[in-house]
Every structure is written in C-alpha cells, then in structure tokens.
Amino acid sequence: MRSSWVRGAGALLAVGALFTTSACGADSGSKDTSHKPAGRVNLTFWGWAPGYDKSVAMFNASHPDIHVTFQKTAGGSAGGYSKMLNAVKAGNAPCLAQVGYETLPSFAAAGALQDVGQYANKSKDQYVDWTWKSVSVADQVYGIPLDTGPEAMFYRADLLKKFKQPVPTTWEEFAKVAKAIHKADPSVEMATPPGDGYDVAGLTWQAGGKWFGTEGSKWQVNIDSPESRKVAAYWQDLLDAKVLKTTPALDAKWMADADKDKVVAHIGAVWVNTFLSQNLKGSAGKWAVAPLPQWAKGDKAGANNGGSSTAVLKGCKDQKEAVEFADWFSRSKGSVENLIKNTGIYPASKDGLALPAVNAPSKFYGGQKIFDVFKEAAADTDNTWQWGPTMAQVEADFTDGMKKAIAGDASVTDALTTTQDKTIEAMKAQGLNVSKG
Amino acid sequence: MTITTVRSGTVVARGERPAARRRRLSRGRTRSAWLFLAPFWVLFLATFIAPICYAVEQSLFALHRDGLGLTAPTTRFVALDNYVRAVQDSEFLSSLVRVVGLGVVQVPLMLGLSLLLALLLDSASVRWPGVFRTLFFLPYALPGVIAAIMWSYLYQPGISPLAKAAGQLGHDVDFTAPAMTLPDIGNMVTWGWTGYNMLIIFAALKAVPAELFEAAALDGCSGWRIAWHIKIPNVRGALILTTVFSIIGMVQLYAEPDILRGITNTITSDYTPILAAQKASDAGNYQYAAAQSVVLALLTLVLSFTFLKFTQRKGAGE
Numbered sequence: 001m002r003s004s005w006v007r008g009a010g011a012l013l014a015v016g017a018l019f020t021t022s023a024c025g026a027d028s029g030s031k032d033t034s035h036k037p038a039g040r041v042n043l044t045f046w047g048w049a050p051g052y053d054k055s056v057a058m059f060n061a062s063h064p065d066i067h068v069t070f071q072k073t074a075g076g077s078a079g080g081y082s083k084m085l086n087a088v089k090a091g092n093a094p095c096l097a098q099v100g101y102e103t104l105p106s107f108a109a110a111g112a113l114q115d116v117g118q119y120a121n122k123s124k125d126q127y128v129d130w131t132w133k134s135v136s137v138a139d140q141v142y143g144i145p146l147d148t149g150p151e152a153m154f155y156r157a158d159l160l161k162k163f164k165q166p167v168p169t170t171w172e173e174f175a176k177v178a179k180a181i182h183k184a185d186p187s188v189e190m191a192t193p194p195g196d197g198y199d200v201a202g203l204t205w206q207a208g209g210k211w212f213g214t215e216g217s218k219w220q221v222n223i224d225s226p227e228s229r230k231v232a233a234y235w236q237d238l239l240d241a242k243v244l245k246t247t248p249a250l251d252a253k254w255m256a257d258a259d260k261d262k263v264v265a266h267i268g269a270v271w272v273n274t275f276l277s278q279n280l281k282g283s284a285g286k287w288a289v290a291p292l293p294q295w296a297k298g299d300k301a302g303a304n305n306g307g308s309s310t311a312v313l314k315g316c317k318d319q320k321e322a323v324e325f326a327d328w329f330s331r332s333k334g335s336v337e338n339l340i341k342n343t344g345i346y347p348a349s350k351d352g353l354a355l356p357a358v359n360a361p362s363k364f365y366g367g368q369k370i371f372d373v374f375k376e377a378a379a380d381t382d383n384t385w386q387w388g389p390t391m392a393q394v395e396a397d398f399t400d401g402m403k404k405a406i407a408g409d410a411s412v413t414d415a416l417t418t419t420q421d422k423t424i425e426a427m428k429a430q431g432l433n434v435s436k437g
Numbered sequence: 438m439t440i441t442t443v444r445s446g447t448v449v450a451r452g453e454r455p456a457a458r459r460r461r462l463s464r465g466r467t468r469s470a471w472l473f474l475a476p477f478w479v480l481f482l483a484t485f486i487a488p489i490c491y492a493v494e495q496s497l498f499a500l501h502r503d504g505l506g507l508t509a510p511t512t513r514f515v516a517l518d519n520y521v522r523a524v525q526d527s528e529f530l531s532s533l534v535r536v537v538g539l540g541v542v543q544v545p546l547m548l549g550l551s552l553l554l555a556l557l558l559d560s561a562s563v564r565w566p567g568v569f570r571t572l573f574f575l576p577y578a579l580p581g582v583i584a585a586i587m588w589s590y591l592y593q594p595g596i597s598p599l600a601k602a603a604g605q606l607g608h609d610v611d612f613t614a615p616a617m618t619l620p621d622i623g624n625m626v627t628w629g630w631t632g633y634n635m636l637i638i639f640a641a642l643k644a645v646p647a648e649l650f651e652a653a654a655l656d657g658c659s660g661w662r663i664a665w666h667i668k669i670p671n672v673r674g675a676l677i678l679t680t681v682f683s684i685i686g687m688v689q690l691y692a693e694p695d696i697l698r699g700i701t702n703t704i705t706s707d708y709t710p711i712l713a714a715q716k717a718s719d720a721g722n723y724q725y726a727a728a729q730s731v732v733l734a735l736l737t738l739v740l741s742f743t744f745l746k747f748t749q750r751k752g753a754g755e
Binding site for chain 2: 079106247
C-alpha cells in the first residue's frame with residue numbers, strides 16, 4: 001500500500017517529473033551529439049500499440065540522420081495519456097506520442113501539443129480528409145493521422161450455424177439471436193454490452209447522434225441525446241433479459257471463454273482483429289466479420305471507435321524531423337504493411353488503403369477478406385463527429401456509469417445523464433462556454 | 438573524508454588545552470554528523486517537503502480557459518475553491534468513508550492475526566521459528582502491484598483455482614460480485630501486510646525482559662495467561678505503531694483496487710481517495726488533484742494523531 005502511495009502521489013504531486021526524467025531518457029527532442037555522429041537528430045516516441053517498434057526499427061535503418069527511440073507506455077486511458085501530460089507539464093516530454101483522435105482535442109485544450117502545420121500541411125492531401133480534421137483544431141495541425149477505427153461485428157460463423165441462427169443484419173435481429181442462443185444454451189452468450197464511453201459513442205455515432213458540437217464560441221454537450229438514449233435502451237433491454245456476457249470484453253477470461261465456444265460475437269473496431277487472431281487458439285479459423293447490425297433493414301450506417309495519430313508534443317525542438325518520421329510511419333509501404341499485420345490498423349493514408357495487405361484474405365477469419373467489410377464501414381461513417389475538450393473525464397465517468405449499469409446498480413440511461421451533468425460541470429469549472437445541446 | 442577530519446583533529450590537538458581540544462573535536466563530530474545526515478535531509482526535503490509545498494500551492498489555483506478553450510489554459514488564484522469543491526464532491530467523500538470503513542474492519546483483524554502469529558512464534562513450543570518467520574514475512578517481499586495482479590487471477594471467474602475448488606465442494610463463489618469487492622481488497626491487504634506487522638510485534642516480544650517471565654512463572658502463571666498479562670501489555674507500543682502504520686496505509690489504498698478494476702464492475706474510477714486524485718490529474722486538473730491530496734493528508738494526520746492521543750490517554754490512566 002505504501003509503495004503505491006509513492007506512485008500515486010508522486011505522479012500527481014509532479015514529483016512524477018523525477019520518475020519520467022529517468023524513465024524516458026534525456027534525449028527527448030534535444031540534440032545530444034556527443035556520442036552520436038554529428039548532426040544526427042534523436043527523437044523519442046511514446047506509444048503502446050504492438051508492432052510500432054518494428055516500424056520504428058525500419059525507419060532507423062533507412063534514415064541515418066534521424067534516430068527514433070520507441071518507448072512503450074501503458075495504454076492511453078490506462079495511464080499512457082497521464083504520463084504524457086505529466087511529462088509535458090514537467091517540461092521533459094518526448095517529441096512524438098501515440099494520441100487517439102478522441103483525446104487529441106483534450107490534449108490540445110490542455111496545451112500539450114505543438115502546432116506543426118508548417119511542416120505537416122504539405123502531406124495533407126495524402127490522407128483521408130476527415131482524419132486530417134481529426135489531427136487539427138481550428139487551423140492548427142498537431143500531428144499526422146495513422147489509422148481509423150471502422151467498426152464491424154466479429155462473429156462465430158460455426159456457432160450461429162450450430163444454433164440455427166442467421167447472421168444478424170439489424171439490431172433487432174441481433175437481440176433476437178442473442179435471446180434465442182442463450183435460451184438454447186444458457187452457458188453461451190452472444191456478446192458483451194458496450195463497456196466504456198467510446199463503445200457507446202461509436203454506437204451513438206452510427207445511430208446519427210453527436211456528443212459534442214460548437215456554436216460560435218460555445219460548446220454544446222449532447223451526450224444525453226435521443227440517439228444515445230436509443231442505444232442505451234437497446235442494451236438495457238438485453239442486460240435486463242440477462243443474455244449478455246457481463247464480464248469485461250477481451251480480457252483473459254473473455255479469451256478463455258471465447259475459445260471454449262461460449263461467446264458468439266463481438267462488436268468492435270478493426271483493431272480488434274489482431275486482438276482476436278493473436279490471443280485465440282481453439283477458435284481460430286471459425287471467426288468471421290460482418291457489417292454492424294443496422295437500426296433499420298437495408299440501412300448502411302457505419303461507426304468508428306478509435307483511430308489514432310502520431311502527435312507532436314509541446315516543447316519538441318526537432319519538429320521538422322518529428323513530422324518527417326510521423327509522415328513516414330503512416331505512409332511508407334513497409335511501415336503500413338507491418339502496422340496492418342501486427343497492430344491491426346486500418347490506414348488513414350490513401351496510399352496505405354491501396355496496399356495489397358488491405359485486401360489480403362485472413363486465415364484466422366476462415367479465409368475472408370475482412371478489410372472489405374471495414375472499407376465499406378469507413379465509407380459509411382459520418383465524418384462530422386466531434387470530440388470534446390475533456391475526454392479523459394468523460395471517459396472515466398462514462399466507464400463508471402457503464403460498470404454500474406452492467407452490475408445492475410443503475411441503468412445505461414443513468415450513465416448518459418450522469419456523464420452529461422459531470423461533463424458540463426467539469427467544462428464550466430474550467431471557464432469554458434458550454435450549454436446543453 | 439570524516440576519517441581525515443578526525444585524524445587531523447587528533448594530530449592538531451596534541452599539546453593543546455583539553456577544553457579547546459574537546460571543542461575542536463566536537464566541532465569535527467558535528468560536521469561529520471551533518472555529513473551523514475545530509476543525504477537524508479536532501480532527499481527528505483526534495484522528495485517529501487518540497488512536493489507537499491508544491492501541492493499546497495497548486496491547490497490554491499484553478500484552470501481557466503475562455504470560450505472554446507482551444508489554446509493552453511491559464512491558472513488563476515482561487516484561494517480555497519478547490520477545497521470547497523472537494524468537501525462537496527460526493528464521490529470523493531464516499532471514497533474517504535469507504536477506506537476508513539474498510540480500515541475499521543480490516544486493521545483490527547489483520548493486527549489480531551499478526552499478534553497471534555507473533556505470540557505463536559515466540560511461544561516455547563514452536564518448531565522451526567526461523568522458517569515460519571520467513572514464510573509469514575514473504576508476502577511483504579512481493580511488490581504490491583505484483584501481488585495485486587496475482588490475486589486478481591485468483592479472483593477471476595473461470596480462471597480462479599479458489600473458485601474452482603469451492604465449486605467442487607458445492608459452493609458457488611464469485612469473487613467479482615459487488616458484495617465481495619471490499620472483502621477481496623481486505624484479504625489482499627491482510628495477506629500482504631500481516632507478516633510485516635507480525636515482525637514488528639515479534640521484535641518487541643523479543644525485547645521483553647526475561648525476568649518478567651521468571652517472576653510470572655514463579656507466581657504460577659503459564660501459557661496463555663503469560664501472553665495475556667505479560668506479553669501483550671509489553672508490546673503495546675508495537676501494536677500502536679503498527680496500527681498507525683496500517684491506518685495510514687489503508688487511507689492511501691491504491692494498487693489493490695486499481696488492479697481489481699480490470700476484473701470487476703464494482704470499482705469505479707474514484708473508488709479510493711488516491712484513485713480520485715489520480716482521476717482528476719488524468720483529466721488535466723492537477724490543481725483539484727492537489728487539493729484532494731492535501732485533504733487526504735490532513736485526514737491521515739487527524740486519524741493517526743487521534744489514535745495516538747487516545748491510546749496515550751488510556752495508557753496514562755492505567
């Protein structure tokens with residue numbers, strides 16, 4: 001207990017600075033040429049996704065003038081983002097960081113990002129338009145987009161067949177199948193409900209809602225919107241019917257159960273594909289991917305969950321080189337192929353989307369060309385969604401609300417109302433202009 | 438360096454008046470004492486006092502942005518606003534109540550167990566005391582986070598060998614059920630710290646003068662009565678010390694719930710005061726996190742000193 005006090009308090013008392021200095025090395029953006037060939041620029045890159053290190057190694061091999069050191073942090077909302085913000089506050093942040101689109105506006109609002117528009121803008125046309133908007137706030141550009149998170153339904157083709165159920169194409173069918181399967185075999189569950197704010201955000205996005213917007217110099221918060229409520233009521237019904245898996249999705253237990261044929265489907269973004277293929281053994285080859293179920297038969301609405309950028313953090317001295325790396329990381333053939341294979345990204349660069357790797361059939365998914373599904377989902381996703389400036393708070397409060405709902409202590413709708421209230425309160429407390437949308 | 442100081446002191450001292458020699462010697466000693474103390478003071482000031490001052494200072498400011506707040510925020514002096522918010526923050530308050538409540542139940546249980554183990558180790562009939570002492574102490578040697586991860590596997594449904602064993606005996610145990618969360622955490626803390634506290638109490642037992650036992654034996658006192666009348670009153674100091682340590686440890690509960698969050702739906706992001714402060718700093722609100730930390734530190738101080746005062750008064754009354 002006491003040692004963790006040192007950890008917890010250390011971070012927030014900004015003694016964290018001491019730890020981060022020793023943890024991240026001294027070369028964050030500074031030009032230390034004493035032991036290196038003259039003129040070589042050293043950059044440090046913080047991120048957590050698997051496979052990043054391989055692309056970094058490729059870059060270093062082909063760029064003698066720039067050396068990038070990749071340092072693995074905890075996942076973004078699992079501590080990675082706070083480590084980055086602490087380092088920026090302490091003045092010893094690395095130049096480069098993996099920052100999700102959902103968090104980038106919050107980082108910008110915290111003053112943690114560097115405007116690198118003068119170096120980055122020349123690459124603008126190389127990326128899918130809305131991803132470029134995701135790394136910009138107003139006319140400032142904070143990094144290079146890497147990937148997007150189009151969502152789909154991962155499912156067990158063999159189990160649906162076994163229970164004589166169709167592949168659901170609407171949410172109504174999804175619920176019917178869930179109830180039918182659980183009735184036929186109570187030890188089998190269709191899926192987990194959305195577990196956190198970003199899951200619900202993705203589904204609300206599909207339903208046509210928008211959580212945040214701006215009008216003039218005023219923020220509008222719409223977390224508790226009719227579209228969100230539609231999504232909430234839908235999952236509440238399945239929770240009440242007790243046909244869902246209520247332990248956390250994709251954790252060790254989930255994986256064990258999935259391999260024991262106890263999980264039928266998972267609603268998730270494209271990057272889930274490597275999670276499954278790298279962790280599941282017994283059910284390999286039996287999974288397949290279908291478009292997200294729709295609210296109305298014949299609709300084609302996509303959703304997005306995740307997608308991230310390689311952002312340049314405040315205080316970076318070698319911005320030009322940092323942008324050069326980030327652009328190469330997101331766009332060069334070798335790097336993108338590696339990231340598709342090992343990280344499970346769906347590229348944001350137009351060239352990346354044309355790579356054969358994005359069209360390759362996958363053994364784990366029974367030989368299906370799964371990226372076809374995600375390509376369609378990406379095209380069907382409304383790209384005017386906007387994230388708010390306090391997402392760390394929104395996500396923490398929403399996850400708390402969803403946990404209560406899943407445990408049965410409150411409803412999913414309660415999660416919406418409490419998060420809405422807390423978000424407006426948190427934004428007002430910081431002096432932001434805000435109104436309920 | 439100190440050696441040379443002392444040696445040169447003696448050399449120069451030859452043929453001087455004793456008083457001057459003593460003065461010079463003691464000055465050398467004071468200097469070397471300071472030298473030995475310096476590392477402590479430097480670290481103590483830099484990693485303890487300075488951060489506290491910094492936190493207090495930060496807690497008097499608040500973030501401020503204008504309009505859409507797309508640029509870096511500024512901070513403004515707001516005096517005690519953050520503290521007012523903290524004492525009105527129902528989640529933060531319930532996190533305080535939660536750790537105090539857990540402490541009220543867990544600390545006596547753990548220390549009772551520590552005392553029992555220490556007495557058993559100290560009893561005349563114990564075999565292999567060294568082996569058992571090490572065994573009891575071993576959990577403490579494991580880093581808290583590692584222990585928490587280990588326990589989270591032991592609790593996780595479908596993986597837990599404990600639940601499996603209970604299942605075979607006909608009991609369905611779900612360690613991730615809402616009602617089990619506090620007992621889960623209490624168990625983890627007890628497992629990790631019983632041996633540590635036992636060792637402190639055991640050391641105190643070893644320091645009890647042997648004459649007392651002889652006298653008691655002559656008076657016909659034996660076994661449990663010796664433990665009750667001689668041993669326990671004599672380790673009162675150690676019990677008070679371990680209680681204060683345990684109270685401090687409990688209000689600062691962090692690693693156990695933070696790890697368990699991954700496997701259960703009942704632990705929120707502000708389950709304990711430290712988690713709540715961590716949440717605020719994750720959201721970029723270092724100032725509010727600082728205020729919460731100061732409130733927590735004050736609570737710890739009040740609890741520890743109240744307990745000390747209480748036991749002192751009771752001790753004096755005896």
